[in-house]
Amino acid sequence: MALESCRLRSLLVGIDADSSASAPALTRAMDMALAYRSTLTVYVFAPDLLQPFPLTLGSSSIWIEQEEDRIEQASEEAARSVRQLAAEKDVAVALEHARSPFEGRYQRFIALARVHDLTILPAAEPSRSWARPAIEHAIFDTGRPVLVTPKERRPIAAKVAIAWDGSARAARAVRDSLDFLMMADQVSIATVLDTKGSEGLQSADELGNYLRLYGIEPKIAVIANPPGDDEGEPIRSFLASEQMELLVMGAFVHSRLHQTVWGGMTRSILENCPVPVMMSY
Numbered sequence: 156m157a158l159e160s161c162r163l164r165s166l167l168v169g170i171d172a173d174s175s176a177s178a179p180a181l182t183r184a185m186d187m188a189l190a191y192r193s194t195l196t197v198y199v200f201a202p203d204l205l206q207p208f209p210l211t212l213g214s215s216s217i218w219i220e221q222e223e224d225r226i227e228q229a230s231e232e233a234a235r236s237v238r239q240l241a242a243e244k245d246v247a248v249a250l251e252h253a254r255s256p257f258e259g260r261y262q263r264f265i266a267l268a269r270v271h272d273l274t275i276l277p278a279a280e281p282s283r284s285w286a287r288p289a290i291e292h293a294i295f296d297t298g299r300p301v302l303v304t305p306k307e308r309r310p311i312a313a314k315v316a317i318a319w320d321g322s323a324r325a326a327r328a329v330r331d332s333l334d335f336l337m338m339a340d341q342v343s344i345a346t347v348l349d350t351k352g353s354e355g356l357q358s359a360d361e362l363g364n365y366l367r368l369y370g371i372e373p374k375i376a377v378i379a380n381p382p383g384d385d386e387g388e389p390i391r392s393f394l395a396s397e398q399m400e401l402l403v404m405g406a407f408v409h410s411r412l413h414q415t416v417w418g419g420m421t422r423s424i425l426e427n428c429p430v431p432v433m434m435s436y
Contacts, residue, residue, distance in 0.1 A: 163191045163334050167271035169264060169289055170237070172202045172229040172252065180277040180304045181237065183311075183431070185246045187275075190311055191334070196271065198264050199233045199252035200285045201226045226253060260285065261292045268297040275302045279425060290425065294406045300331035300435045301406075305428060312401030312431070313340040317373075318390050318420075320346065321358040324405025328435035329362065332403045333369060335433065342366065342373040343397065347389045348380050387423025394430055406434040 168184035181197070188195040204222060230252035241248045251263065268274045274297065279287035293301040315336055319325055329336070336342050344359050359375050366373050376397075378389045394402060406421050424432055 161191050161193075161334050163187070163193050163272050165194045165196070165271045166191075166273050166275060167196045167198060167267050168275040169198045169200060169293075170233065170277070171283055171285065172199050172226070172233045178277060179306060180275050181240070183302075183304050184275045185241065185244050185248075186311060188246050189244065193272070194249070195246060196249045196251065196267060197234075197237050198267055199230045199237075199250065200264070200289065201253035201258075201260065202229050203284055223254065230254075261289060264289065265292055265296050268293055268299055271299065273300055273302055275304065278303055278305050278428070280306075287425075294434055294436045300328065300433060303425060303428075303432045303434065305431065307429075311338075312399075314343075314397070314399050315339040315341070315401045315403060316343045316345050316390075316394060316397070316399040317362070318347075318402060318404035319344045319359055319362060320405070322405050324436055326405070328403050328405045328433060329366075331435045332433045335401060335403070336366065336371050337369055339371075339401075342371050343376050343399070344373050345376045345378055345390060345393050347378045385423055386420040387427070390420070390424065391428065394428075399430055401431050401433060402428065403433045406436045 166184055166188055168180055170178055170181050184195055184197075187193065202225070205225070234250050234252065237248060237250060251267065253260065253263070274293045276290055276293060277283065277286055279290060290301065290303060293299070312335060315332075317325075317329060317332075317336075319329075344362055346359050363373050363375060376393065378393050380389050390402065390404075393399070402424070404421075404424065421434070
């Protein structure tokens with residue numbers, strides 16, 4: 156694929172003010188910016204508040220000042236690390252960060268994501284209280300695709316799997332990931348039996364025909380769905396057995412509330428996936 160036709164012109168990555176600049180999400184974003192000749196914006200999420208807002212008026216102004224100073228110091232330290240890594244990789248970056256404990260934690264991030272082609276975020280972990288809400292906001296509230304990266308640093312994917320169930324969200328994810336698919340050495344369409352009846356199987360061949368219009372020659376894999384509560388396990392097993400390096404899938408087929416309460420494939424994959432996941436809603 157000619158880089159001139161690449162649609163990934165602008166990338167946004169979210170990082171934690173308390174995390175190292177060598178975080179996989181950041182290094183992957185910089186590698187992608189170089190590979191696709193994209194602009195890169197880094198948004199530094201504010202650290203968690205150290206204590207609850209004080210109840211007495213006399214101490215509240217002191218608390219606000221202390222928290223603002225701490226947020227600014229942590230964010231500036233993270234920004235310095237980002238600039239150093241960017242200089243080493245020869246990548247131009249734009250930086251933004253929160254400045255007040257009362258500033259909406261995700262409002263500016265959402266606004267930025269809406270005017271970037273792709274948002275890159277680290278996988279949610281207990282140590283990152285901001286990451287899971289950031290992923291859900293990026294998926295639900297931006298109208299843009301999201302790339303969620305695991306802890307391990309991985310190269311730009313040469314082997315890509317599409318989790319295909321014939322749904323509108325899966326179709327949107329395929330369309331949003333065409334740049335990755337056209338640059339991949341291998342693309343597999345993976346359909347899990349019984350998750351969508353026969354719909355996924357009936358449309359896998361049609362998806363293959365669509366991808367061939369872009370010069371992509373996919374393989375089709377039908378995956379058995381063993382009994383159990385973990386809907387993501389069949390896809391994870393396929394990724395491991397085929398040594399895939401990127402998963403493309405539609406997100407949250409059920410309602411947001413249903414996913415929060417009952418889980419589902421999306422949440423299972425987000426909580427435990429060995430490879431980066433490209434999601435669209």
